[in-house]
Amino acid sequence: MSDYHFPVPASSPVTPAAPKAETAAFRSRADDTYALLKRDIAEFRLLPGDRFTEGEVSERLGVSRTPVRQALFRLQQEGFVEVLFRAGWRVLPFDFDEFEQLYDLRLVLETTAVARLCEDAPRVDHARLQALAAIWLVPVEARSTDTAQVSGWDEEFHCELVAAAGNGPMTRVHRDITDRIRIIRRLDFTQQPRITATYDEHAQILHAILARRGKQAALLLRSHIETSQAEVRKITLHQVYLARQGGRT
Incomplete structure (x- = not known):
């Protein structure tokens, strides 16, 4: 959807967590994804107007769409991105x-x-x-x-x-x-x-x-x-x- 490429982590994709640690592992993945996206906006890897999908983030980071979606919702609440109807997400223009x-x-x-x-x-x-x-x-x-x-x-x-x-x-x-x-x-x-x-x-x-x-x-x-x-x-x-x-x- 855009020419933006998410950095691929050096480690292998995240494997399913043990049952007792499942909640903590999910939070960690969502927090890591959130931090990465926010950093990429601040460091101009994602520019105002750039579009991308949850699938692109999910595939390149090796995590499921659920933590990706949670990370994007946090960024939406903070005014960094917006969801587009049936068209993925967009980085908001400068205000x-x-x-x-x-x-x-x-x-x-x-x-x-x-x-x-x-x-x-x-x-x-x-x-x-x-x-x-x-x-x-x-x-x-x-x-x-x-x-x-x-x-x-x-x-x-x-x-x-x-x-x-x-x-x-x-x-x-x-x-x-x-x-x-x-x-x-x-x-x-x-x-x-x-x-x-x-x-x-x-x-x-x-x-x-x-x-x-x-x-x-x-x-x-x-x-x-x-x-x-x-x-x-x-x-x-x-x-x-x-x-x-x-x-x-």
Whole structure:
């Protein structure tokens, strides 16, 4: 139905589980399928508009259609795919209005977290901040040039800032937002200059936080996020196709 090809697992197809472990095995297969499909959407192996069937997923992963269907229903509920009447499934097009709103909410959460970090609130996790410093406060020659690696580190940088503030519900909401905007954010890292800018900006934010300069840290963080948000507005489907081609090389 599309030119998308699901990666074939290295192991042999899943064999029937023992009766006592049947429920757990089914959940595992459904969870694994869900994670794979979600990753493929985030990494541009599945593009907005791509169509596929449950049979294609089932055959290539060596699992039955039941866990495949459960995985797809989860992705449907999260707004990643939709079911087509008698025509399989389709990856939903980008909803740029939703991305704008999610970026606005992300900005509120992260600036609130930074304010708490600079106030040194009782629940602040200083170990998380030191772990971030070990990645981002390094000499230029020690910086990673791996776009995929830096993209992942960038995502964790922002998640760890919020987590370090010590508010569990806020951290969970922020993680959910991060999950929703992942595919868009990763388009930021298709060019080397973006890596350099990310290192520089993250370092400035961290220095301000560690020095407890709250207003400066919030302003730097706001500028950093708004720059990324502005790039989202420039994204075209052509860029997404180029990103997928780059992921195949």
